[in-house]
Amino acid sequence: MAMMIPVAIGMAMAAAGGAMQAKARKNAQNAETQSVMGEQGRQRDFETEARAGREVAVGEAQGKFGETLAEASPAARAVAMTDATGKREAAYNAAMPAFDPNRDMLSGQAGAPSLVRSLIEAKLGSAIAANRAEAGKRAALNAYGDVNQGVGFQLARGAENQQTIASNARAREGMIKNFMEGSQSVLPLEQQAAQRKASSPMGDTLSTLGTALAGSGMKVTPGDVGSAFSTATTGMSGNNPGLSAVSGQPIGPWSISGPNFTAQNLWNRAGSYFRGTPTAAYGS
């Protein structure tokens, strides 16, 4: 019956250690899942931002294109054509002086018979009228170039505005793509950190110690669990079979006596045994 107690304690410790390890593994799994989900969320946010930016850019570009089309619409071109023709015709007519005897009659014709003079003036009047009519047609012909040039400028300005929008949108999209890659590059670190959470030093200790207690025959002296563990392992290794590593006393049969052999004491001793190991130092 006396041997059953340490075995039971050992089994309990092993069970507790196992539970701690399982909890740690679950925590790690949760952390890993959270890190992946968090990254997925961030990637989704980036994609949403990129899509929204793209839609805004396309909307702006379409708006500018619509403005350009409106400016270059057939109705607008007809108005521009009338305007340009009027300007050209006015310029031509302003450049063509009206009939002036001093300019148009030749010297020596002042004394010409009135019949001849009338004939000359009529011919000149007809020529001037024909020239003005020709100027109107010439204005309509050349105004086409003016209007086309204006439309060309409007289209170029529209394309320029669209180019600015597209250039900015491309830069933003490239930036967001870079963010996505940058965010993804941190994920492995977070996953590694999550995987490390699967390690539970106390769980490992309890499990090992419990297994040792349950599976080994050793003398447990009150308040010296650590020594007992050493003794037990020493005994198991076969270096000094049957002797306590601390006291040098022969070990076994198992005996537990005295008030110091309590769970708290065991806990404290186990803790002090492993304290100072590199693994236990993290986060302590």
Next chain:
Amino acid sequence: MGSLFGGGGGGTDWAAVMARNDEKARQASVRAEEDQRQGRVATAIGDIDRTFSGFDDNFYTGRSSAYTDYAMPQLEEQFGRARDELTYGLARGGNLNSSLAATRQADLRTQYDRQRQQIIDQGLNLANQARGDINETRSSLVSQAQSAADPAGIAGGAGARAATLAMPQTFSPLMPLFTSVTAGLAAARQAARDDTQAQISNQLLYQTNPSASRARNVGTGANP
């Protein structure tokens, strides 16, 4: 203590957290830089537009007027010479007060009006060409500003480009415009002279040679 029971690697946790924070900070910085870049581009385009705002309708009208002011006096000078040549040509043939003179004067006036229209056209074309050059330069600067690392530098260079474009243009003198004003007058005069001489010759011939006159009358069936 938590790491003792529930998981270790607190140092690595911090490394991941710090890496995430660093990435967030980097993204914020890149975002701010991109916003600033787009702001700089917009500012540069605005500066370029302000620099080129001087090239308005008045500027192009001025370009056009500069040419017409240069060319019209030359046209007037050539017109004056052509009118004189026409006067002499008609006077030499005694046609100064004739329907031929009326036709020639109307032709001269037509040529004169067309040449004036041509000069107006040339002035407007030069203005349009300047408009095209200036727009092209402006577009090129805007395009450079959109892609340049230093858009402000591009905008700063716009002033020099604009100054070059605003420089006065040199024009070529007009070629001779009224070359055909007196064409045909000499030939007409010669033809008229030949016709007159033929009439005189005929009269002399019939007066000095009655047989020839008779022969002519027989030939035509008329009584002598």
